[in-house]
Structures are given as structure tokens and as C-alpha cells.
Amino acid sequence: MTSIKQLPYEEYFLAGNGSCPGCGLTIGLRNVLKALGKNVYMVVPASCSSVVQSPFPNSSATVPLLNTPFAASAAAASGMVRALKIMGKDAVVMVWAGDGGTFDIGLATVSGAAERNEDLLYICYDNEAYMNTGGHRSSATPLGTFTGTTPTGKRENKKNVPLIMAAHGIPYVATASIAFVTDLYDKIMKAKDMKGFRYIQIYSPCTPGWLLPTEKSVESAKLAVQTGIYPLFEIEGGIFKISAPSKAYLKKEKRKPLHDYFKIQGRFKHLKEEHIKLIEQWIDQMNEEYAALDGKKIF
Amino acid sequence: MKVLIPKSKPAKGAVGKTGLWRTSKPVVNHNKCIKCVICWAFCPETTILRFEDNSVDIDYEYCKGCGVCANECPVNAIEMVED
Amino acid sequence: MSIIEDKKSLSNVKVVTANEAVALAVKCAKVDVGGAYPISPQTSIMEYLTKYIETENIPMEIVRVESEHSAMAVAMGAAAVGARAFTATASQGLLYMAEMVYWVGSSRLPVVMAITSRAMGAPWILGNEHTDVLLPREWGWMVLFPEDNQEVFDTIIQAYKLADTTLVPVVVGLDGFILSHTTMPISIPDQSIIDNFIPKNTPKPYALNTEDPFTHGNAVHSNLYLEFRHNIFKTIEDSEDLVDEIDKEWSKLTGRSYGGVIEEFLLDDAEVAVLVMGASSGDAKEAAKKVREKYGIKAGVIRLRSIRPFPVKRLSKIAQKVKAIGVFDRNMSPGLGGMIATEVKFALYDLKNRPIVQSYIGGLGGKDVKIADFENILVELKEMVDGKREVEKVKWVGLDLAAIEKFLEEV
Numbered sequence: 001m002t003s004i005k006q007l008p009y010e011e012y013f014l015a016g017n018g019s020c021p022g023c024g025l026t027i028g029l030r031n032v033l034k035a036l037g038k039n040v041y042m043v044v045p046a047s048c049s050s051v052v053q054s055p056f057p058n059s060s061a062t063v064p065l066l067n068t069p070f071a072a073s074a075a076a077a078s079g080m081v082r083a084l085k086i087m088g089k090d091a092v093v094m095v096w097a098g099d100g101g102t103f104d105i106g107l108a109t110v111s112g113a114a115e116r117n118e119d120l121l122y123i124c125y126d127n128e129a130y131m132n133t134g135g136h137r138s139s140a141t142p143l144g145t146f147t148g149t150t151p152t153g154k155r156e157n158k159k160n161v162p163l164i165m166a167a168h169g170i171p172y173v174a175t176a177s178i179a180f181v182t183d184l185y186d187k188i189m190k191a192k193d194m195k196g197f198r199y200i201q202i203y204s205p206c207t208p209g210w211l212l213p214t215e216k217s218v219e220s221a222k223l224a225v226q227t228g229i230y231p232l233f234e235i236e237g238g239i240f241k242i243s244a245p246s247k248a249y250l251k252k253e254k255r256k257p258l259h260d261y262f263k264i265q266g267r268f269k270h271l272k273e274e275h276i277k278l279i280e281q282w283i284d285q286m287n288e289e290y291a292a293l294d295g296k297k298i299f
Numbered sequence: 300m301k302v303l304i305p306k307s308k309p310a311k312g313a314v315g316k317t318g319l320w321r322t323s324k325p326v327v328n329h330n331k332c333i334k335c336v337i338c339w340a341f342c343p344e345t346t347i348l349r350f351e352d353n354s355v356d357i358d359y360e361y362c363k364g365c366g367v368c369a370n371e372c373p374v375n376a377i378e379m380v381e382d
Numbered sequence: 383m384s385i386i387e388d389k390k391s392l393s394n395v396k397v398v399t400a401n402e403a404v405a406l407a408v409k410c411a412k413v414d415v416g417g418a419y420p421i422s423p424q425t426s427i428m429e430y431l432t433k434y435i436e437t438e439n440i441p442m443e444i445v446r447v448e449s450e451h452s453a454m455a456v457a458m459g460a461a462a463v464g465a466r467a468f469t470a471t472a473s474q475g476l477l478y479m480a481e482m483v484y485w486v487g488s489s490r491l492p493v494v495m496a497i498t499s500r501a502m503g504a505p506w507i508l509g510n511e512h513t514d515v516l517l518p519r520e521w522g523w524m525v526l527f528p529e530d531n532q533e534v535f536d537t538i539i540q541a542y543k544l545a546d547t548t549l550v551p552v553v554v555g556l557d558g559f560i561l562s563h564t565t566m567p568i569s570i571p572d573q574s575i576i577d578n579f580i581p582k583n584t585p586k587p588y589a590l591n592t593e594d595p596f597t598h599g600n601a602v603h604s605n606l607y608l609e610f611r612h613n614i615f616k617t618i619e620d621s622e623d624l625v626d627e628i629d630k631e632w633s634k635l636t637g638r639s640y641g642g643v644i645e646e647f648l649l650d651d652a653e654v655a656v657l658v659m660g661a662s663s664g665d666a667k668e669a670a671k672k673v674r675e676k677y678g679i680k681a682g683v684i685r686l687r688s689i690r691p692f693p694v695k696r697l698s699k700i701a702q703k704v705k706a707i708g709v710f711d712r713n714m715s716p717g718l719g720g721m722i723a724t725e726v727k728f729a730l731y732d733l734k735n736r737p738i739v740q741s742y743i744g745g746l747g748g749k750d751v752k753i754a755d756f757e758n759i760l761v762e763l764k765e766m767v768d769g770k771r772e773v774e775k776v777k778w779v780g781l782d783l784a785a786i787e788k789f790l791e792e793v
Contacts, residue, residue, distance in 0.1 A: 300547070300548060300617065300620075301613075302490055302548075302549045302587070302613060302617060303490075303609065303610055303613035304489075304490045304549070304587055304588045304598075305488065305489065305490070305598065305599050305600070305602065305610060306587075306588065306596045306597065306598050306599075307596060307597045307600050308596050308597075309595060309596070309597075
């Protein structure tokens with residue numbers, strides 16, 4: 001496993017960009033690009049990243065980047081991958097999409113590209129709502145969360161897109177977190193050299209959207225793993241494996257109190273004890289299921 | 300034929316001097332710093348400068364003052380002070 | 383020039399549907415990547431292409447996507463790194479694809495798309511209509527409309543020339559079923575002629591690459607967006623002569639010319655003319671000949687080949703000669719008139735001695751339009767010129783209101 005000090009010095013996403021202070025996605029993007037290096041093409045659908053990359057005539061990205069409409073990224077990346085292949089150019093094509101563009105409007109497109117096993121790396125940075133558009137709920141928004149369109153808390157739970165993606169039989173699926181950058185880096189390094197469709201979902205806090213103090217983005221991401229609400233895992237060749245940062249927290253007694261995670265985020269402020277109990281039950285069940293799957297071939 | 304293509308070139312400070320957004324700034328206490336570079340790895344803005352000896356400094360021109368570095372420093376070697 | 387006279391290419395005559403003519407042209411254009419999603423009457427274009435790839439070892443990638451939106455996204459992603467890209471659609475498919483069509487137009491990516499024209503629901507309808515082909519004229523695309531299968535082949539090749547030169551993508555419209563599913567002989571030029579006509583090494587300042595990285599399509603402030611739109615406007619506006627030049631150049635190489643932006647038929651001495659697009663032009667030409675014979679009316683046909691660029695210059699010249707133009711639109715702008723009639727009026731309004739322009743709407747959803755209908759139009763136009771008939775905002779061709787009267791409901 002790579003250590004923090006072993007992360008490359010090179011930066012591919014420049015300072016003075018359009019991200020909000022404490023932005024989770026830029027922490028992820030910086031470290032993902034460190035793993036991928038220069039020989040990568042980025043495809044970005046409508047998302048926070050449309051703003052973060054900064055406006056014409058400047059760009060904060062130092063790698064070639066194609067912006068696409070919301071639902072189009074996986075298909076545009078498919079066309080790009082095929083074109084590079086036929087032109088004899090060898091490079092990684094990476095989609096960098098938000099949860100709205102992945103879980104909701106782009107799901108058919110992502111599924112199509114995965115079914116064709118297109119040779120591309122699809123990364124969903126998951127900030128659990130439409131954070132670039134004022135904060136509507138998405139199907140990535142967890143149960144109970146306050147958003148612009150769930151003012152008294154979301155009634156439905158988060159869609160399990162990593163398992164949906166794994167059901168396509170693609171070679172690699174992983175969840176990662178901006179709080180565990182070396183785990184993230186290693187997953188990107190592994191996926192980089194694989195062929196076929198690779199899906200990585202990165203937990204990326206949004207400070208304004210989550211009503212989260214700007215300095216707390218990494219802390220909240222760490223707590224998401226430590227409370228078991230966002231387990232990190234890989235599904236490689238259909239085999240499910242809990243990642244090192246989440247290993248200990250499969251056991252309920254090792255998990256930090258959910259309250260620690262909720263109390264720093266305004267989006268959970270309205271939750272009552274009974275709501276928290278419900279969410280806790282769901283977390284318990286999910287972790288039990290994942291513990292049972294650990295090491296097994298599931299697809 | 301002169302065509303206008305919607306393309307943009309890489310530039311530091313693409314939205315301007317984002318250091319102006321700041322209300323408080325991180326100050327590194329180099330005596331306390333253990334050179335773990337955790338602050339550098341987690342900086343959302345690429346404004347923690349990491350040197351070859353793993354000492355760090357702040358790029359105040361662009362640092363937005365989010366405070367992640369101070370929050371994550373394991374030895375409290377970074378302090379947020381009013382700007 | 384008929385294909386029998388075209389001795390140069392006589393050896394390579396094929397009898398094909400217009401859909402196969404499109405596929406053959408795409409193959410000859412050495413397209414790198416295509417996006418395939420089915421919709422009648424376009425479906426067989428991509429079937430022919432996949433057949434060529436899989437049985438003739440053609441170096442092309444066809445991505446069999448999950449929607450028209452994705453078919454255009456594939457073309458966009460491929461073109462964005464400098465590959466030659468193609469897709470095809472029709473009707474509902476175009477509407478579903480619309481977001482991407484607009485984006486590609488504004489992205490200055492030289493994609494070519496065939497649209498086999500078809501009406502749109504509700505109610506479900508398969509028949510031919512030109513509304514779909516015309517929609518992208520507002521979306522930053524050139525729009526060309528050939529008349530028969532040979533011209534369909536030739537226009538696809540010409541479309542790549544036009545797109546590569548202007549960095550504006552091009553729609554080639556072809557009449558659904560009437561051409562798409564009807565066989566005609568076409569002559570295919572030597573591959574070397576096509577290779578020289580549309581070389582792949584044209585300047586590609588839009589093409590993303592890792593050597594000189596840039597970002598394509600990121601946000602722009604409101605104070606510069608207008609300038610982006612203006613540049614697309616000007617490029618298309620200034621391309622009228624280019625469409626003519628491309629047609630002339632092609633004619634030198636193959637012996638086939640279509641008149642560039644407009645094919646002028648019997649217009650030299652014409653007093654009245656009907657303006658049409660696509661496959662109906664043959665009927666319109668026949669009608670012009672007949673009314674000349676029968677009634678001595680000096681009639682001609684303006685076959686609009688290029689809708690974008692809209693041939694304002696050429697049309698203005700023609701308008702100096704004729705006294706009345708009947709614009710036959712197989713499409714409509716609800717409550718206003720035919721889409722092309724509206725544009726013709728805009729184009730000619732500033733002329734000192736502008737002719738009468740009468741909008742005719744007909745043939746929607748594949749309703750039959752006969753030679754006699756065009757004869758009638760030409761006769762009516764002559765009556766208008768002679769002051770014996772009023773010009774109306776819109777005249778409908780083949781409208782049978784009695785047939786639907788009993789289904790009307792009070793609200």
C-alpha cells in the first residue's frame with residue numbers, strides 16, 4: 001500500500017480554480033490525477049466539476065478535458081475510446097461525473113457502456129445530491145437527509161449503484177473516500193492498468209450543500225467510513241472484498257457512534273432519535289450483508 | 300475562415316486570485332511540523348506547497364482558507380488566524 | 383449527367399436503396415467511429431455499416447448504444463479527439479437526441495448525420511415529413527437535402543468536405559421510405575477520388591490531445607456567449623458560395639452536379655415557380671413541364687438543396703426573374719406557415735421587386751402528393767400573378783376536413 005509521502009509531487013489540477021472552500025471533489029480529483037498522470041483524457045458531464053474547472057478562456061485542468069451534457073458522458077467517452085483505438089493512440093479515458101449524472105440521468109448511459117465493457121475508467125464522485133444546482137435530492141442521497149427538495153428529510157434510501165455496476169459483470173468496481181487518499185490512489189493505480197469498464201465511486205463531501213464547516217470535509221468523510229455508513233470495498237472479477245479502511249468497522253462494536261457523523265453536518269440536524277435508529281438499523285444490515293459477502297464471488 | 304472554438308487553456312488562477320476569498324489563513328508552525336505531508340495530501344486547492352524535505356508552506360495567493368489542513372494536522376502545527 | 387454517360391465510374395454501379403447509399407458513402411468516406419441506434423426508417427443504414435465492418439474488414443468502430451442521445455454522444459466523443467464520425471436517426475430519435483445535436487453544433491465538431499425524414503407523434507406515425515430534418519437548422523448545423531439515391535451518396539461525401547472546412551456539423555436529409563427503402567442505381571467513384579476530395583489531414587484545432595492539452599466546452603461568461611453564437615451564425619451565413627464550390631469541384635471529378643445550394647429547373651424564362659425539397663422534386667419538375675405544355679404557363683422549379691446555409695443570395699437572384707414562388711412545405715410551423723416559406727419570405731422581404739410568395743403545406747405524415755397537386759399550385763400561382771386569385775397566408779394541399787369532422791369533440 002502506498003503511503004501519503006509516496007504520493008507523487010506532480011499536480012494536474014491547478015490552484016485558483018472555481019471550487020468552494022473545503023471542496024471534497026477537488027481533493028479526490030487531485031489525487032486521482034496524481035495516479036493517472038498526463039496520459040489521460042477526461043470527460044465531464046454537467047456537475048460541480050463544470051464549475052470547478054473554471055470558465056473560458058481558462059481551465060484549471062492540465063489534461064485534455066471534454067465537457068458533455070448531463071446524461072452523455074459514458075457514451076461520449078465510449079466514442080472517444082473507440083476513436084483513440086482506431087487512431088492508434090494509447091491513453092486512459094476517464095469519465096469524472098457526479099452522482100446525479102451517474103445514479104439518475106446518466107444511469108442508462110453508464111449501464112450501456114458497462115454492458116459493452118467499453119475500455120474506460122468511470123469515476124463517480126458522490127456528494128449525495130445535486131450540489132451544483134442548489135441541492136436537490138438525488139437517488140444517491142441517503143435516508144433522512146435534508147436537501148432542497150426533501151426539506152423534512154428524504155424518505156427513501158440511497159441507491160446501491162456499485163452493486164448495480166458489478167451486476168454488469170465488469171472487471172472492476174470499487175468505492176473509495178477522499179479521507180483515505182492512499183486507498184483511493186491504490187484503487188486508481190490498479191484500475192488504470194486494467195482493460196474494460198471500471199467503476200469507482202468516491203465519497204466526496206460538499207461543504208455548502210451539506211451545511212458542513214469548510215474545515216470538516218475530510219473529517220466527515222473519515223467518519224462516514226468509521227460509522228459504517230459508507231463502507232469501502234472492491235469487486236474485482238466479481239469477487240467482493242472489504243477494503244482495509246473499512247475492515248474494522250464491519251463489526252458494530254468497533255463503529256463510531258452515528259451521532260458523531262451527523263452532528264457536524266447541518267443536513268442531518270433535523271433528525272430525531274427514532275430517525276437515527278432507523279438509519280442505524282439500515283447500516284447494521286448493510287454491514288452484516290457486506291461482511292457475509294467478503295471474499296466471495298458475487299457476480 | 301476564422302472559427303471560435305469553445306476551448307480553454309490550462310491556467311493557474313483560472314478564476315482569479317482565490318486567496319481573496321479567505322477570511323482566515325493557515326499559518327504553519329515549522330517547529331511543530333513533523334513533515335507528514337497530510338495537510339498537502341488533503342488540500343482541496345493545491346495550495347499547500349510540498350518541498351523535497353517534506354516541509355510545507357502555504358500559497359496564500361490562492362489559498363481559500365478552508366481550514367482542512369489545520370483540522371487534519373495530527374500535531375496541531377497549523378493554526379487558522381484571522382486574515 | 384446520367385450514370386450511363388458517366389463512363390469513368392460505369393464499372394462501379396450498384397443498385398441500392400438510399401439507406402445503403404448512405405452506408406456506402408460513409409464507408410467510402412473512411413469514417414472512423416459511428417453511433418448506432420435503431421429507428422424506422424433509418425435502421426438499415428447502421429445495419430449495412432455493421433455488415434461491411436464485420437464481413438469486409440473495414441477499419442471502423444460502430445458503437446451499438448442504448449439511445450439516440452448516446453449515438454450522438456459517441457459521434458461527439460470521437461470527433462472531439464479528431465476522428466471522423468457519423469450517426470443517423472429520424473423523427474422521435476432526433477427529438478430524443480436533440481440535446482446532443484445542439485451541443486455538437488456549438489462544439490464546432492465536424493460530425494455528419496443522416497436523417498431519414500419521418501413525421502413525429504402523437505399519434506404514432508411512420509410516414510414521411512420534413513419537419514425532423516429541418517429542426518437542426520436552428521441548432522448550429524448545416525442542412526443539405528438531396529433528391530435521389532445517387533445524390534444521397536454524393537451529398538454525404540460533400541457533407542464531410544463542408545464540415546471539415548467550416549467546423550460546422552452537417553445533416554443530410556433524405557426522404558423516409560420514398561428514398562430510404564427504394565432501390566435505384568448509383569455510381570460509386572474510385573476510392574482515390576474520394577480520398578483526395580475529403581482528406582483526413584485537415585486542420586483540427588478542436589481536437590483534444592495529450593501533447594497540447596486544453597479543455598473543450600467549459601463554461602463561458604454571458605459577456606462572451608453572444609460572440610460564440612455570432613461566429614456560428616457568420617460561418618453558416620458565409621458558406622453559401624462554399625456549398626456551390628464543393629458541388630462544382632465534385633462535378634469536375636465525377637461529372638455529377640446538382641446546382642450547389644439550389645437546383646434551378648426551367649427557371650430561365652419562368653414566371654412562376656414552385657420551391658420544393660427532396661424526392662418530391664421529380665413530381666414538381668414533371669408538373670412544370672406539363673403546365674408549360676397544357677397551358678403555356680412559364681413554370682419552373684426551385685429545388686432547395688441547402689437549407690443551412692439558407693441560399694439568400696441565389697434565391698434573391700431567382701426572385702428577380704420570377705413573379706410568384708409557391709413554397710411547398712412538407713412540414714409546418716404551427717399557426718404560422720410552412721417553415722421554409724417563412725424563411726423564403728424573410729430572405730426576400732428587402733428586395734425592391736419581390737415576387738409573390740405563397741406558402742403551401744402538404745404531404746405531412748406521408749400523405750400522398752401527386753404531380754397534379756404541383757400542377758395546381760403552378761396554375762394558382764399564375765392566377766395570383768394575373769390578379770385573378772388572392773394570396774393567402776397558408777394554403778393546404780390534400781386537406782380533407784370532412785373525413786375527420788365526426789371525430790371532433792367539443793371542449
